[in-house]
Amino acid sequence: MLVDSHTHLDDFPDGELEGVLSRAQAAGVGAIVLAGTTLESSAACVELAQTHPMLLAGVGIHPMDITGPIDDVVFGQLRDAANSTPRVVAVSETGLDFDRGAPDLAMQYQAFREQVRLAVELHLPVIFHSREIPGQPELHNEVLKVLRQEQGWQVGGAMHYFQGDARDAGVCMELGMYISLAKPLLRQPALQEIAASLPLGSIVLETDTYPQPFKGKRENWTEPKDVRQVAEKLAELKGITVEEVEEVTTANFITMCTRPGAPGRSQVLDGVLLHDFQKP
Numbered sequence: 615m616l617v618d619s620h621t622h623l624d625d626f627p628d629g630e631l632e633g634v635l636s637r638a639q640a641a642g643v644g645a646i647v648l649a650g651t652t653l654e655s656s657a658a659c660v661e662l663a664q665t666h667p668m669l670l671a672g673v674g675i676h677p678m679d680i681t682g683p684i685d686d687v688v689f690g691q692l693r694d695a696a697n698s699t700p701r702v703v704a705v706s707e708t709g710l711d712f713d714r715g716a717p718d719l720a721m722q723y724q725a726f727r728e729q730v731r732l733a734v735e736l737h738l739p740v741i742f743h744s745r746e747i748p749g750q751p752e753l754h755n756e757v758l759k760v761l762r763q764e765q766g767w768q769v770g771g772a773m774h775y776f777q778g779d780a781r782d783a784g785v786c787m788e789l790g791m792y793i794s795l796a797k798p799l800l801r802q803p804a805l806q807e808i809a810a811s812l813p814l815g816s817i818v819l820e821t822d823t824y825p826q827p828f829k830g831k832r833e834n835w836t837e838p839k840d841v842r843q844v845a846e847k848l849a850e851l852k853g854i855t856v857e858e859v860e861e862v863t864t865a866n867f868i869t870m871c872t873r874p875g876a877p878g879r880s881q882v883l884d885g886v887l888l889h890d891f892q893k894p
Contacts, residue, residue, distance in 0.1 A: 615644035616845055616860050617867045618838040619794055620706065620741060620774050620820035623648050623669075624658040634823075634837050635666060641839035642860070644668060645867075645886045647820075649707040649741065649774075651676035653688065656695050663701040667886060671699075672706025672741060674729055680717040684728040692729070696736050700882045703871040705733040707774065709743030710757045712750070723760065730764040733771070739870045740771035741794070744778070754782045761789055770870055775822050780808050783816075792818045792870055797836060799847050810851040814862045818870065819844050 618638070623646065626634065638646060648663055649672045650656025656673035663671035673695045675684070684692075696702045708729040710722050726742075733740045740761065746753035761767070772792040776783070783793050793816055798805055809817070819841050826835040842856075845863070849856045868883055 615864055616642050616819065616841050617645045617647075617864050618643055618821050618823070618841045619647050619772065619818045619867055620649050620672075620796075620822055621646055621838055622651070622655075622822070622824040623838075624650075624655055624662055625824050631662075631666075634839075635668065638838040639668070641842045643838050643841055644864075645670060645883075646838050647672055647703065647706065647741075649704075650674050650695075651707055652679045653691055653695075656692065660695050660698055660702060664699060670701050670703045670882075670886065672704040673702055674706050674708040675725055676707045677709050677711040677722045677726065677743060678713075678716060680721050680725050683721060684725045689728055689732065692732055693736070696732070696738060702738070703883070704739050704741045704771065705729050705736075706741035707743050708740065709774070710753075710760070711743060711745045712747050712753050712756075713745050714747075716745075726757070726760055727764055730761060730766045733769050734765055737769055737873055739769050739873070740766050740791075741774050742771060743774055751779055751782075754778045755785075758782070758785045758789065761791070766791075769873055772818050772870065774820065777802070777805060779804075780811070783808055783812060787813075787816050792816055792866055794818050794820050795844055795848065796820045796822050797840060797844060799844055799851075806847075806851055809848060814852065814854075814859070815866060817848070817863055818867050819848075819859075819863050 647670045648659035650659045659671040663669040744757040767789045770790040772794040775796050776793045845859045849859045
């Protein structure tokens with residue numbers, strides 16, 4: 615059974631969800647995490663996660679959606695959302711974005727620090743975003759530096775949609791973070807080389823699914839079912855079976871989400887992973 619550790623299914627029209635989930639189940643995907651990007655999105659993810667046994671939620675404010683500092687009120691709203699159900703398994707999506715047009719960096723840093731602090735308080739892993747300026751890969755150091763300073767290593771997490779270099783991967787692992795691989799693994803030789811060298815015990819998988827009308831044909835959109843393609847590519851690169859990739863990356867996800875101090879989350883994950891996902 616596979617886990618898609620990062621999606622934005624809350625952005626899909628309501629009528630699409632059942633088909634997306636059925637296709638995921640048919641591909642052997644047993645659990646899907648919905649990542650919040652704003653307060654409203656986080657609330658939607660939490661609500662949606664309670665409607666289907668294979669869905670879990672993350673709460674967070676994406677660096678591209680920062681409109682102001684995270685004050686006590688906003689922090690409290692994020693905390694309340696995270697505490698509302700043990701189906702919340704991560705602070706996600708948060709991080710830093712240096713791309714052109716991104717919000718003020720000072721606000722981004724403040725918001726990221728506050729969300730890491732929330733994660734530590736609630737014993738939740740941090741699934742984090744890091745986008746550098748092309749040609750300046752050293753900017754990935756910034757998100758890793760904040761995680762170290764705010765003791766993110768206490769709760770762990772994953773570097774979402776990993777496209778860094780071997781050094782970035784090494785620092786992540788030193789901080790107790792997983793490397794989250796997605797569809798770039800299918801097409802980037804440099805990333806393939808890094809993935810082949812990584813310990814399988816340090817990897818989780820994802821698709822970063824969101825609506826993609828720019829692709830034209832609906833059948834070309836990325837969906838959670840495509841996490842199997844990522845698993846198959848990783849198995850090929852490592853010279854192992856897809857079954858081994860499934861077993862280890864799913865175990866990694868469970869470990870990431872069930873650090874001590876979060877009562878109820880282990881039972882929820884047990885319920886999700888023991889569900890009979892062969893039934894549509």
